[in-house]
Amino acid sequence: MAERKRILITGAAGFLGSHLCDRFIAEDYHVIGMDNLITGDLRNIAHLFKLENFEFYNHDVSKFVYVPGDLHYILHFASPASPIDYLKIPIQTLKVGSLGTHNLLGLARSKNARMLIASTSEVYGDPSVNPQPEEYWGNVNPVGPRGVYDEAKRFQEAITMAYHTFHGLETRIVRIFNTYGPRMRLNDGRVLPAFIGQALRGESLTMFGDGSQTRSFCYVDDLVEGIYRLLFSDYSQPMNIGNPDEITIRQFGEEIIKLTGTDQKLISLPLPTDDPKQRRPDITKAKSILGWEPKVSRSEGLKITYDYFKSLPEKEIQHKDFKYFNKN
Numbered sequence: 001m002a003e004r005k006r007i008l009i010t011g012a013a014g015f016l017g018s019h020l021c022d023r024f025i026a027e028d029y030h031v032i033g034m035d036n037l038i039t040g041d042l043r044n045i046a047h048l049f050k051l052e053n054f055e056f057y058n059h060d061v062s063k064f065v066y067v068p069g070d071l072h073y074i075l076h077f078a079s080p081a082s083p084i085d086y087l088k089i090p091i092q093t094l095k096v097g098s099l100g101t102h103n104l105l106g107l108a109r110s111k112n113a114r115m116l117i118a119s120t121s122e123v124y125g126d127p128s129v130n131p132q133p134e135e136y137w138g139n140v141n142p143v144g145p146r147g148v149y150d151e152a153k154r155f156q157e158a159i160t161m162a163y164h165t166f167h168g169l170e171t172r173i174v175r176i177f178n179t180y181g182p183r184m185r186l187n188d189g190r191v192l193p194a195f196i197g198q199a200l201r202g203e204s205l206t207m208f209g210d211g212s213q214t215r216s217f218c219y220v221d222d223l224v225e226g227i228y229r230l231l232f233s234d235y236s237q238p239m240n241i242g243n244p245d246e247i248t249i250r251q252f253g254e255e256i257i258k259l260t261g262t263d264q265k266l267i268s269l270p271l272p273t274d275d276p277k278q279r280r281p282d283i284t285k286a287k288s289i290l291g292w293e294p295k296v297s298r299s300e301g302l303k304i305t306y307d308y309f310k311s312l313p314e315k316e317i318q319h320k321d322f323k324y325f326n327k328n
Contacts, residue, residue, distance in 0.1 A: 004030040004053060006070055008113075010061050010104065011077035013040030015183045016118070016176075016220065020075055021045055023224050025054060032067060035078065036060040038092065039085050044183045061100035062092070071111040073231065076104050077118045079153075083146070083272070084189030090148040097152025098159070105163045105171075114170035116231050117160050119238060121177040121279055122150045130214075131246075131280040134175065134238050144274040157238060164236055172230050177242025177281045181220030181301065182308035187319060191215065195253055196309050199260040200317050209271035211250030214278045218243035219301035222294040229290040242281035243294040259302055 007024050011017035012033030017040070024031050025048060033045055033056045048054040059065065061078050079096045080086040086093040101117060108115040124132045125140035140150045157173055164171040184190070186197040191207075198205050218241070226241035247255075253266045286292045309317070 004028060005072045006030045006032065007073040007075065008032045008034060008067055008071055009075045009077060010034045011040065011079065013037055013042055013044050014077065017077040018044035018183055019220050019224050020077065021048060023228060025051065034059050034061065039080055061103055062095040065103045065107050067107065071113045074104055074108050074113050074115040076101060076115065082188040082190045086149040087145060093148045094152045097156045101156045101159055105160065109167055109169055116172035116174060117156055119153050119157050119173050119175045121175055121242065121281065123154050123157065123175060125150060126274055126276045127278060130278045131244060131282040133282040134240055134285060141274050146274045171236055173238040174227055174230055175238050175240045176223065177218055177240065177279065178215050179218045179220055179223045181305055186309060186317060191249060192217065195256040196306060197317065199256055199262050199264055200309060204265045204267045205253045205256065206267055206269050207249045207253055208269050208275060210268060211253065211266065212248055214246045214248050214280060216243050216246050216280045217298055218294055219296035222296050226286060226290065226292045229292050233290055235289050239285050240281040240283055241286055242283065244281055244283055245298060246280040259306055
């Protein structure tokens with residue numbers, strides 16, 4: 001019987017990382033999860049601890065990373081990913097994108113492992129083209145409040161490509177657009193959990209500006225499938241993975257009100273600095289190279305996600321803040 005391939009997944013206790021752990025466990029890999037739990041939650045992977053092909057390291061990848069034994073693949077998903085996170089811990093956001101990525105690329109090189117990094121649609125900033133193709137270089141303010149996240153990810157792409165071209169390392173870069181599903185945090189500040197959390201608490205739904213800005217929401221299972229295909233493809237350039245079904249924030253709020261059966265109102269707050277006015281992926285490359293496109297409709301995915309949030313303990317639904325530790 002062939003020995004299991006071994007894969008390291010950083011950010012394993014987070015929303016996306018935990019779903020990736022599930023996928024690779026299902027594919028019979030030996031999964032090594034790593035997370036410092038600053039935004040992750042062990043509850044997301046608690047069901048895996050009983051398995052003999054799963055192990056977990058509580059570790060900050062911004063510090064030296066050591067994993068004993070063979071390693072075939074690395075998925076680097078350790079990073080704050082929502083504005084409420086990276087505005088509260090900006091230094092750690094920059095460090096995990098730079099020092100953390102550098103440490104893991106070094107590990108990948110020493111193990112001769114293929115490494116996939118989680119980049120983001122935020123590398124496009126507030127785009128002047130719509131939809132955004134991979135060739136678009138972006139419109140990013142490096143010293144604005146969102147710059148700590150945007151530039152961390154842009155640097156992450158640059159150093160990953162440098163290791164690919166200079167050292168011949170096998171690398172993959174996925175640019176992730178808005179994704180949703182079970183295990184998101186209700187209080188992470190992103191529009192979907194924010195709207196659903198407000199609806200569950202009987203509050204008005206707060207949108208920024210007049211709600212005319214657009215987003216495109218991809219269900220987590222679709223995203224994981226795209227990442228899986230990209231990892232095992234021969235494509236080393238950045239690739240968009242997301243759902244091109246674009247909707248305004250106001251329309252989305254109205255969908256949430258209808259879904260939750262509430263009578264809340266949509267109210268406007270001032271638009272944050274550098275908030276993208278539009279966000280929609282061009283997935284031509286994913287379709288042609290990976291044979292991938294999203295399958296789960298927004299109505300189907302939202303129902304699953306809403307049922308998950310409704311199942312949370314009442315105190316978690318009512319809690320609106322998130323505390324951070326180890327802010328260096």
